[in-house]
Amino acid sequence: MKILIFPDVATASAETARRILATLAAQPCAVLGLATGGTMKPVYEALRTALGQSPATFTSFNLDEYVGLPSTHPQSYAYYMKTQLFDAVALPSAQAHLPRGDAPDPAAEATRYEAAIAAAGGIDLQLLGLGANGHIGFNEPTSSLASRTRIKTLTHKTVTDNARYFGPDEVVPRLAITMGIGTILDSRAILLLATGAGKRDAVARMIEGSISAACPATALQLHANVTVLIDEAAAANLKLRDYYETVHPGGADEIYT
Ligand code: PGA
Numbered sequence: 639m640k641i642l643i644f645p646d647v648a649t650a651s652a653e654t655a656r657r658i659l660a661t662l663a664a665q666p667c668a669v670l671g672l673a674t675g676g677t678m679k680p681v682y683e684a685l686r687t688a689l690g691q692s693p694a695t696f697t698s699f700n701l702d703e704y705v706g707l708p709s710t711h712p713q714s715y716a717y718y719m720k721t722q723l724f725d726a727v728a729l730p731s732a733q734a735h736l737p738r739g740d741a742p743d744p745a746a747e748a749t750r751y752e753a754a755i756a757a758a759g760g761i762d763l764q765l766l767g768l769g770a771n772g773h774i775g776f777n778e779p780t781s782s783l784a785s786r787t788r789i790k791t792l793t794h795k796t797v798t799d800n801a802r803y804f805g806p807d808e809v810v811p812r813l814a815i816t817m818g819i820g821t822i823l824d825s826r827a828i829l830l831l832a833t834g835a836g837k838r839d840a841v842a843r844m845i846e847g848s849i850s851a852a853c854p855a856t857a858l859q860l861h862a863n864v865t866v867l868i869d870e871a872a873a874a875n876l877k878l879r880d881y882y883e884t885v886h887p888g889g890a891d892e893i894y895t
Contacts, residue, residue, distance in 0.1 A: 639845060639858065639859065639864045639865075639866055640864065640865045640866065640886070640891070641845060641866050641868070641876075641882040641885075641886065642865060642866065642867050642868070642882075642886050642889040642890075642891065643868055643869070643870060643873045643879070643882055643883055643886070643888075643889055644867065644868070644869050644870070644888070644889040645869070645870060645888065645889075646869050646870070647680065647833045647834070647869050648680065649869075649889065650831060650833055650867045650868060650869045650889070651677075651680035651681050651684065651831065651833070652680075652684060653867055653889060654681045654765070654829055654831045654867050655680075655681045655684035655685055655688070656684075657763075657829055657865070658670070658681070658685060658763065658765065658829070659685070659688055659689075661762065661763045661827075662689075662695075662696055665762060666695045666696070667695050667696065667697070668696050668697075668762040668763060669696070669697045669698070669699065669755075669758050669759060669760065669761050669762050669763075670696050670697070670698045670699075670761070670762065670763055670764075670765065671698070671699050671700075671701065671761040671763065671764030671765060671766075671817070671822070671825055672698045672699070672700045672701070672719065672723075672765055673700070673701050673765045673766055673767045673775075674700065674701070674702075674715045674718045674719065674722075674767075675767045677767045677768075677831055677832065677833055677834075678722070678765070678767060678831070679722060681765070681831065682722040682723045683722075685723060685727065686722075686723065686726040686727060689726075689727040690726075690727070691726070691727065691728045692727060692728060693727065693728030693729065693730060694727040694728060694729040694730075694733070696729070696733065697733045697734075697735070697758055698719075698729065698733065698734055698735060699735045699736075699751075699754070699755050699758070699761060699817075700715055700716075700719060700735065700736040700737075701766070701774075701775035701776070701816060701817050701822075702715060702737065702775045702776045702814050702815060702816035702817065703715045703716065703736050703737040703738070703739040703814060703815050704739050704811035704813070704814050705739055705744045705789060705811055705813035705814060705815060706739060706740065706809075706811050706813070707739040707740065707811060708739065708740040709736070709738075709739070709740075711739075713800075713803050713804055713808075714739055715736055715739075716736045716739070719734065719736065735751070735754060735755075735758075737751045737787070737815035737816075739811075739815070744789050744813070744815055745788070745789060747815060748786075748787045748788045748789060748815045749787070751787045751815065751817075752786050752787035752817075752818075752821060755787075755817075755821065760824055760825070760826065761824070761825040761826065762825070762826050762827065763825070763826070763827050763828075763829065764822060764825035764827070764828045764829070765829050765830075765831070766822070766828060766829065766830040766831070766855075766858075767830070767831060767832065768830060768832040768837055768840050768841065768844065768855055769796070769840065770836050770837060770839070770840055771793065771795060771796070771840065772840045772843055772844060772852070772853035772854055772855045772856070773796070773854055773855070774819070774822060774830075774854050774855050774857075774858070775816040775817050775818075775822065776790050776792060776796075776814040776816035777790065777816055777817075777818065777819050777822075777854040778790060778791075778792065778793045778796065778854070779793070779851065779852050779853065779854060780851045780852065781818070781819055781851060781854050782818070782819065782820075782851065783819050783820070783849070783851055783854070783857045783860075784818075784819065784820045785818030785819050785820055785821070786817075786818040786820050786821050787815065787816065787817050787818055787821055788815070788816070788818060789813055789814070789815055790813070790814055790815075790816050791812060791813055792811070792812055792813065792814060797810050797811075797812055819854055819857045822857075823857060823858075823860060823861050825861075826863065827863040827864075827865075828858065828861055828863065828864045828865070829865050829867065830844075830855070830858065830864065830865070830866045830867070831867045831868075832866070832867075832868050832872045833868065833869045833871065833872050834869070834871050834872055835871040835872070835874065837868075837871075837872040838871065838872050838873070838874045838875045839875060840853070840855065841866075841868055841872045841873065841875065841876065842875035842876050842877070843855070843856065844856055844858065844859075844866075845859075845866065845876060846876065846877055846878065867889070
């Protein structure tokens, strides 16, 4: 793993966006794996500014979607992507993929989605956030490290964390369709962005903990091309922080990993 520690959220997010743009410059029709969540908003803001109404030539596959929400629901990840990125960069809808939350048969939808990723040639660059509980996508703790796209039950903590975004009369989804950990590990390159003190325990476990389904992000230790971008607050619990900062001062990338 390449560990890049930046002074603040703005610089970590800007570098994440710069790396995505560099991939698109080298490979305009790249297949991107995309993530949602608050952490990604500054990344998408930078992409909107840089890409404009081109229209976009990349293909994207999002990590996950809530079961039961149509793409028009303001809390669906389809809606998040439409408003945060897709509309602004004029990404043709045929190139923008998310699991369909309102599919009549969610299990069949998960199988279809996994096959669609393979049919597109796999993911060139996967963007990941990190849950405070160590989840990647909606692969909650104890997810199989070999899992493929499937339905997952969300933990009580994830459901209650999400409840604040839903109206008082709305049912907060308890199920999601998510790429599996095995699906994510098949990506050719991975960028994980985690910022803020709330992520410092998960970041330390992911980088320096033993590989275990109890912390799904530890599976990334098995991937040969992972870059972790974090701010100083998220780096606070790393035991080998001095080492990472010596190799990559201020998040600078060197040729050595
Ligand atoms: P967040 O979510 O960016 O909203 O913290 C990250 C995640 O749960 O993957």
